Amino acid sequence: MDYDAQLRLQAFLDGELPEAETSEVANWVARDREAAAQLEELRNTGKALAGLEAGIQLPESREFFWSKVRREIQRLEMLAPKSAPTSRFAQWRRFLVPASALALVFVAGILLIQPVGQIGRTPAGDIETALSDAGAFTYRDYTAGTTLVWLSYPADNEIAESDEMGTVE
Amino acid sequence: MKLQAFLLWGTDDGKPPEGKAYKPVQPDIRQTLKDLPLKWTNWFEVNRKDFSLAQGGTKEVPVSEKCKLNLTRFIRHEVEVTLIGKGKEVVKRKQSLPKGEMLVLGGNAPNSTAWLVVIKRLE
Amino acid sequence: MAAFEELVARHRDKIYARAYSMMRNEEEAIDLSQEAWVKGWQRLRQFQGESSFGTWMTRIVINLCLDQLRKQKRQRTESIEAMDEESGGVERQMPVITVNPTAGLERGELRQRIDRALGQLSYEHRTVLVLHEFEEMEYKEIAKTMDCSIGTVMSRLFYARRKLAVLLADLKKQDSV
Numbered sequence: 001m002d003y004d005a006q007l008r009l010q011a012f013l014d015g016e017l018p019e020a021e022t023s024e025v026a027n028w029v030a031r032d033r034e035a036a037a038q039l040e041e042l043r044n045t046g047k048a049l050a051g052l053e054a055g056i057q058l059p060e061s062r063e064f065f066w067s068k069v070r071r072e073i074q075r076l077e078m079l080a081p082k083s084a085p086t087s088r089f090a091q092w093r094r095f096l097v098p099a100s101a102l103a104l105v106f107v108a109g110i111l112l113i114q115p116v117g118q119i120g121r122t123p124a125g126d127i128e129t130a131l132s133d134a135g136a137f138t139y140r141d142y143t144a145g146t147t148l149v150w151l152s153y154p155a156d157n158e159i160a161e162s163d164e165m166g167t168v169e
Numbered sequence: 170m171k172l173q174a175f176l177l178w179g180t181d182d183g184k185p186p187e188g189k190a191y192k193p194v195q196p197d198i199r200q201t202l203k204d205l206p207l208k209w210t211n212w213f214e215v216n217r218k219d220f221s222l223a224q225g226g227t228k229e230v231p232v233s234e235k236c237k238l239n240l241t242r243f244i245r246h247e248v249e250v251t252l253i254g255k256g257k258e259v260v261k262r263k264q265s266l267p268k269g270e271m272l273v274l275g276g277n278a279p280n281s282t283a284w285l286v287v288i289k290r291l292e
Numbered sequence: 293m294a295a296f297e298e299l300v301a302r303h304r305d306k307i308y309a310r311a312y313s314m315m316r317n318e319e320e321a322i323d324l325s326q327e328a329w330v331k332g333w334q335r336l337r338q339f340q341g342e343s344s345f346g347t348w349m350t351r352i353v354i355n356l357c358l359d360q361l362r363k364q365k366r367q368r369t370e371s372i373e374a375m376d377e378e379s380g381g382v383e384r385q386m387p388v389i390t391v392n393p394t395a396g397l398e399r400g401e402l403r404q405r406i407d408r409a410l411g412q413l414s415y416e417h418r419t420v421l422v423l424h425e426f427e428e429m430e431y432k433e434i435a436k437t438m439d440c441s442i443g444t445v446m447s448r449l450f451y452a453r454r455k456l457a458v459l460l461a462d463l464k465k466q467d468s469v
Contacts, residue, residue, distance in 0.1 A: 007446050010453070014424070015244040016431050019225045037388045045453045048460065049425045052406055055399075056309035058325065059318060062301050069300060069329045070293065076330065139206060142344045145269055148205050151260055151276040245428065267428070 001034055009035060013042050170223075170242055170266075171292040176216040176232040177202075179209035179275075179283035191215055198287060201271055209283050219291075222248070232286055240288075246270075250288060266290045296336070300329055303346050307353050313422045314357040316411045324360060328353035350427065354437070361415045409459035417452035424449055 011017045012025040029035045058065060139148040177194055178185070179202075185191035191213035194202070202212055218230050222242045231237040239251040249263040252274050260274060268290055275285040307328055311321035332349050339348055410418055416438070423434045431449075435442045 007450055010446065010450050011431075014431070015224055022225055034388070041388050041457050042453050045457050045460075046425060048402065048406055048456075049421070052403060053306070053309035053313060053426055055403060056312055057305050058308035058322065060322060062304070065304060065322075065326070066297050066300055068326055069333075070297070072326065072330045073293075073333050076334070140344075141204060142346060144201060144204055144271075145267070146201055146205065146271045146273060147262075147264060148207075148273045148275065149260060149262060151274065245430065265428075 001038065005035070006038060009039050010042060013039060013046075170246075170248070170290060171219070171221050172240070172266075173287075173289045173291060174218045174220070174230050174232055174238055175214055175285070175287040175289075176236070177285040177287060178213045178215050178278065179207065179285060180211050180213070181209060181281070183211060185213045198271075198289070202273075202285075205273065207275070207283065212285070236286070238286065238288070246290075250274075252286060268292060296333055299345065303349055304329075306346055307349055310350050310422070310426065311353050311357055313410070313426060314354065314361070314415075314419060316418070320360070324356050325353055328356055331356070354423070354427065358419065358437070361419065365415065405460055405463045406456075408463060409456050412459055413452055413455060417448050417455065420445055420448040421452040421456070 008017070008021070008025060009029070012022065012029075017025060029039055137150055139150070140146075141148075175194070175198065177198075178191060193199070194212040194214050199212060216232055218232065220228055220230055222228050222240055224242055224244070227239065227241045229237055229239050236252065236254045239253060241249045243249065243263075246265045246267045247263060248266045249261065250272060251261040252259045262272065262274075264272065266272065266288070270290050272288045273285055274288075275283055278284045304325070308321055308325045311325045311328070312318065315321045315324065328349060331352050335352070339345065343351075410421070413421070419438065420434060423429045423437060424431075429437065431442045431445045434445045434449075438445065
């Protein structure tokens, strides 16, 4: 297998291949044992790495580590030149930032609740378009890996009337 | 990418509506819903679909007689989810869905209950 | 600042873990994650919420680690092995590892092995691996972060993965003897 082919396999695994090439490579892997073995090896490496960082903990107590951070922040703030008075908007915005951080303290795992209703960007680069719902909002819990999009779309009685149960595929 | 889609019904009653054999949601989903800012205390599974989504592929997944999901998979873990209700697009969302991640779409239902469509990535 | 302390408490392990993955040195990782928090405080008003706070902080610590690694590289004498890695070609000849070298391992044991194996990669290869596997960056983004071409990213990533597979297989052999 030449080097370009190996890199193509890697790109296939990583979802970095142009769409047109993806099925071509998939077919090649299905036919070629060497390619399949190489892909499997790359995949196994990825699996081995998964979750590696989850068990790593900072080997200093919360209080000690924070005391160092705080001391350094205070030291730098004492050294910083006093800035010129900012605009009223900038002053108001400065208040908002600590306030939003404060909200984080009280509501575990929440990073942002913001209304959507038009095309817009939500946290983490997600794109959401609530096409006909101006009352929708998004809630994201990054710790739990859950996103809630609450719509004002009424379900009327379709749930109560639904008789479907079961699994497809 | 292996996914599950659930249609859930939320209520403060301890049981599903008369004549409906909805079972309580599975424990992991119940735990996740507990951590969300939703007021309902009980969740029942109305429907469930297991399906796969190939890279670059699109899938239509009906979750009820009047509602369906259209899902398109992009590179890495990116998935675009469109909820269609009564033939109209209600919401479209594109986000990363790594393994274990859940997307929950929801709204109010009659008699102070709620509906949820939960999409969970299994693999 | 009480609110910021809470953020530090909540995310400190994640930030430290990322620094440690890149630096492979506990002391350096602690120092750099501390520096990242100080920078995070200074830049807090710039945080627009366009990503999660954890992701934003992780990017700060990654950039600090990269700066530090580049500084260290300038000071270090290149070993022949490292130059070999850089010039490439070795990974193309390594035989494919057909048996999963991590199969049947306890989580702790696996973590130790990977730790040892990662420590043996050069910083460029380890960084590409960390940015791709843990930070889940696309090739394009990694190239921008590391200031290199996408082709270089792909080569380094391939080398890193193959080398890791070989190292893990070797460690398994050693440990079973």
